[in-house]
Amino acid sequence: MWPFFLKFTVSASRVLNVPSEEALKAIQDPVFLITLNPLVIGWSAEPAKPNHYTIRDRLSLLGFFKTVISYTCDFSIRDDGVDTETQAGLGTRLWSKWRARPVSDEPGKTEVSEETTVEAFFLNMPMITRTLKASHGELMDSMKAKLEEGHYTPSRYSQYRPLPYLLPLIAALSMYTWTLVSILLPVLGLFYWLYKTSKDPYDLFHLSLNQIGDEPPRTEWLNMGFWRNAKVFPEACEALALKLTLAAGYREGDRVLDVGHGTGESLIFLLSCPHIPRPATVTGITSLFSHHKRSSDRVHALQASQTQKSESASVVTLYHGDAVFSPVAYKHPLDPKVSTTFDTILALDCAYHFHSRRAFLSQSLRKLTKGRRIALTDICFSPEALSSRTNRLLIKAAHFMPGENIISTTDYIRVMEEIGYVDVKMEDISEDVFPGFMGFLSPRGFAWWLSVHIFSCYVGLGARFVIVSGARAD
Template identity: 25%
Template sequence: MLELVRRLFRRQKSLYGLDHAVLNVVLPLQSMWMNMGYWEHTSKFPEACESLLVEVLRAGLLEDKSQILKLLDVGCGCGDSSLYLTQKIQSDSKFAPSYESNSQVQAREITSQRSIDTYIGITLVPEQAAFAQQRIDESRKLNQEAASGFAEVFCADAADPSSWSGELKDSISHMADKSSDPKVGTWVLALDTMYHYRPSRLPLFQYANSTLNASIMAFDLILGSETTWKQRLFLRLTCWLTRSPYGNFVPQEEYKNLLIKGGYEPSQIEIRDISGHVFPGLVKFLNQRVKEGTPFGLNVSKFRAAELLFGWWANTGVIRGVIVTARKS
C-alpha cells in the first residue's frame, strides 16, 4: 500500500499529461517486424518490413524450379517472417495484403505454387522464440486449411551451428537433401541479421553448404566501395556502440570470397545493391516516428540515434544494403 501511495504521489503532477496514450494502443499488436524495410512503394513500417522479405524471396525463388521448400530462417525475431512463410504464401489471395506491388504479386505467385515441407526459425532471444512459436501455433489453429508441414522456432545462436541443441539438430537433420532432387529446394533465409554474427558469417555459410546442401538468400550489409579512413574509424565506433562486429563490414568482393570459402561456386553468387530503397525511407520513417512519439512521453531517443546513423549511411554510401543469393549448383 505504501508503494502505491509513493507511485501515485510521484505521478500527481503529470496526471493530466499525454502519457495515457499507451492506454489507447490496440492490443494485441498485429505485427512485431524488426528489419530495415524496403520502402519503394510504402511509408508504413510493417509493409516495408514485409516488402524486404518479399524482395529477398523473389531473388532466391524466382529462378528456383522446386515444388517443395525446406526453409531455415536464421534470425526470425518475433515470428513475422515465420507467419508469412508458413501461412500467407501457402494460401490463396484471401491472405494477401490489401495493397501489393508488382514484386509482391510476383513473389506470392512463385511461392503459392510451392508447399513448405519444413520451416525452422532461429532467434537468439528466448522471449522472441517463445513468442514466435506461440504466434505460429495460434495462426495454424485458426487457418488449418492453409497450414501444412513442420514449423517450429528455436532459441539458438545462428552464428555458431556447433552450439545448437540436440533437439534443434534433430529437427534440422531431415532438411538435409543430399539427393539433389530438383523438386526439393532447401534454403537458408537470413533477413537483416548476419552482420551481427560473431565472429563471422563463415560457420553458417559452411554449415548451410556442407550439412544442409542449402542455397542462401539474405539481406545483409557490406562496406561501401570507397570509404575514407575517417569514415572507417567512425564506423568502428558505431559498431562498438551497437555491438556489431566491425570485421563483418567488408567490401562486396571480400563478402563474395567468404561465400566461396563456405563452398559456393562463384558463378552461383549474386549480390544486388538496394540501398536506395532501404536507408532513405527508413530515415524518413524514423524522423516522423520521433516527432509523433515525443509529445506523448514515449522513449524514442534510441530511434533518433538510429535515424542519424542510417542517415549517415544513406548520405555517404559507407554502408550498403544488399540482397545476396548463393545457389547450390
C-alpha cells in the first residue's frame, strides 16, 4: 500500500573481544537479545513455541508522553546467527538479521552485526526510526559490555509475570492519544483495515494492478509506468522498463545487475522480451524475502520452458537483501571483496527509497565495467521547489523518502559527477508518468483514490520523475 506503508533499514555492528563461538551462542539466545533492548519492560513465551515471544516496550511519544506497546517476535536460528520477524500494531513489521563472524586478522575477536528493516504506516515512521536509531546503538554497546565482562550466562525458557491489568488499558489510551495528536485517526484506521484485508501473505497487492478485465494477471509489474502510448498498466510498466534499458546502453551478452526487482517482472522482461537482446548473466537483489522467493520460482519456471524450446538460457543469480551493501550483508552483488563486475546496472523506480542513493551510486561505480552505464528511473525535485524552505520541510515531514535522497535535478547530476560518473544524462518524463499513473489509480476504489490525492501533494511540491544514467570512465 505504498506510499502509505514505507520501509526503512538501520544497521549497526561492533567488534567484540570474545571468541566467535561465545558471541554466536549469545545472539542465538532470544531472552538475551530481548533483555538487551533498553525499552523492554517485560516478555512472555509460549511453551509450545519456545521461539515465539510477546514483548512489551515503554516508549516516549512527542518527547515527554510515555506509552506501553505490545508486539510479537519470532526467532529463527541460523548457522551464523539468528533472524527475527516482529509483528506490531498498526501494520508495523520488522525483520532483523543478527550475525557473528570472526575477525580474520585478529584471533579471539568477533564482529557482531545487526540489520533491521521496518515497514510501517508513513505517519508513524518518524517516531519508529528515531526509536530504532537510539535504542539499537545502546543495545549493541550493552551486548559488547556484557560479553567482554563475562556477564552473559545462557538463559533457559523464561516467562515474566504479565503486566498489571491496568497497563494494557493505559497503553491503548496512549496510542490513541498519539494518533489523535496526528489528527489522522479515521484515515489511519481505514487504511490499516484496507491494508490488512486486501494484502495477501506474499505482499502481492500489486497483482490487481496488472489485471486486465476478468482475466487473471499475466504480469507482476510494480512501477509507475510510462503512459505516452500505453492504455493499460502492464503496457505502461513495460514501456518504462524499455526506456530504462535503452538509457543504460544495454547490449546483447551483457552482464546485468537489476536492483529492486520486486516479484521478478523486470527479470523476466530481460530474459524474454522480444524487443531487447538476451543478456549473458542477470543478477538481481530485492529486499523482501517473499519477493525474492517468488522471483526465484518465476525465473526457474521461465528458464525451464526455455530449455524445453531449446532456447539458450542466461545465467541468473538472485540475492535477498538491501540494495546498498553494508558490512552486515553477506553474498551481496556490490560487495567490494567480490571480483564480479557488471556491464549494465538497472534500478527501476526504487532508488529514492535507498539508504542512501548516493551510497548505492558510489558502490555501483566500482562494479561497473569501464565505459559502461548505470541507469535509474527515479524521483527528485525541481530546483525551484527545493529553494523554498517550506517545501523542504513539507517534503521531509512526509517521510516519502529518506532525507538524504531529497535532491534537485541539477544536484542529482552534480552528485553523480562528484562520485566519478561521466557522460551523465537526465531525461525528465514526469508528464508521461505522473498523470497517467494517477489517472489509472483514481477509479480503482476509495483507498487508491485517496492515495492519488496524497501523492498529488508530492507532485505539487515539485517532484519530478526522471531517467538518469552515467558511465564509468574508460
